[in-house]
Amino acid sequence: MEDHELKMEFDELLPLRDVVFNSLRQGILEGELKPGERLMEVHLAKKLGVSRTPIREAIRMLELEGLVTMVPRRGAEVAMISADDMRDVLEVRRSLDSLAVILACERIDEDEKERLKNAESDFEDAIKTKNATLIAQADVKFHDIILAASKNKRLLQMVNNLAERVYRYRLEYVKDEKNHEKLISEHHLIMDNIFSGNREEAKRAIEVHIDNQEKNIIKQLSEEGR
Amino acid sequence: MEDHELKMEFDELLPLRDVVFNSLRQGILEGELKPGERLMEVHLAKKLGVSRTPIREAIRMLELEGLVTMVPRRGAEVAMISADDMRDVLEVRRSLDSLAVILACERIDEDEKERLKNAESDFEDAIKTKNATLIAQADVKFHDIILAASKNKRLLQMVNNLAERVYRYRLEYVKDEKNHEKLISEHHLIMDNIFSGNREEAKRAIEVHIDNQEKNIIKQLSEEGR
DNA sequence: CAACTTTCTTAATGATCCGATATTAATTCA
């Protein structure tokens, strides 16, 4: 078993379980910990320099997030994602993102409009750098502002949870330069329709946006399908 | 502090944390453990006859489910539900239930159609008994079949999680005999539109169904609002 | 001789118990 570089940020005030949780979560999302890989308590405890208790509690949380699965009497492993699972996730995400956009049309305030404009231009700048991580970050920021504008905290939480699962594949998607122009025009269309309060068009725009991602992700999954 | 009657079912094969989790979850949903009430580890451990570790792990799970909130260095307490939270929950639930019905229109099979018909007539029977718990159970069953017919496991999981939070209030809603006839006709309308594959009408029907619940729940919340 | 079975060892989780630390509440003194 190779050794991984799990970084621990010691936020003095945060309980250890949350530090461990964030560390493992990041490791899984960035692909450092690969699907199917076992997460052994003693091993992780030694590596992160804490006892087993916070490790176990973090694993319980990751389990409910769906990022790890428990095998009884064997322990935790990074969750596998089947094409079926991914289809389910994207189907729900499409619906919730539509809802977010519709609500944002009605509830967005001037400050958020300004921030959304900035996020959009930051996104275009990121595209120019052709740095996938940077682009993905700017993309997340853009969508987060829309979610915040929906003024629905639970919706925000649920969409973020779904987005986690797609993160690694979206990274590949935004890496491909063929998609860059399309991404920019889609973001523009979404933003403009939110600004003009055109709910139906905004909804359609975000659905196209998600559908395009979905096509690509399904393709990726079938290609790596062993 | 009064003593509660938390029942533990010792399912030999289930890990203790899951037994504790289910026990506490049920206690919260049925209103035995009231919002704001503190959940103290040693106390619960003694009461349930287990050590503190499974209690702690169960609390971590309940925290992520949103049923309890953690106060740093003070411990866990049953989550309060504000009217704003409830509005958020119902807004999302409306959207996801719409999705479930739309998908069910396309994907329902003959077996499920049969089961849905039976569930619907069981529901009418339950209404006749005027037993709120029985009615609520039959109602859950009806909606569960639709969710299963959507063939989307994540959607099923997420809607069930949202439904948890509404459970106590829905109980009050179905208890009121004024709503009985309306409930039956709404269920009928939903079912008929699914059978005929009429997506738009089915969607509208379920949305009306949820909206009616929402009105009542918001009213309940404002009445008990102290 | 090979393949299958059985047993034994190892290693990891599941659960209990314990020590340290921080917060809250009560009591005492100014």
Added chain:
DNA sequence: TGAATTAATATCGGATCATTAAGAAAGTTG
């Protein structure tokens, strides 16, 4: 009456014991 100190209480994190499953090695059988 108010502030400060102390005592009680509960979480946070760690160490230990028990249970179980997987893997290796040895023995048996076809």
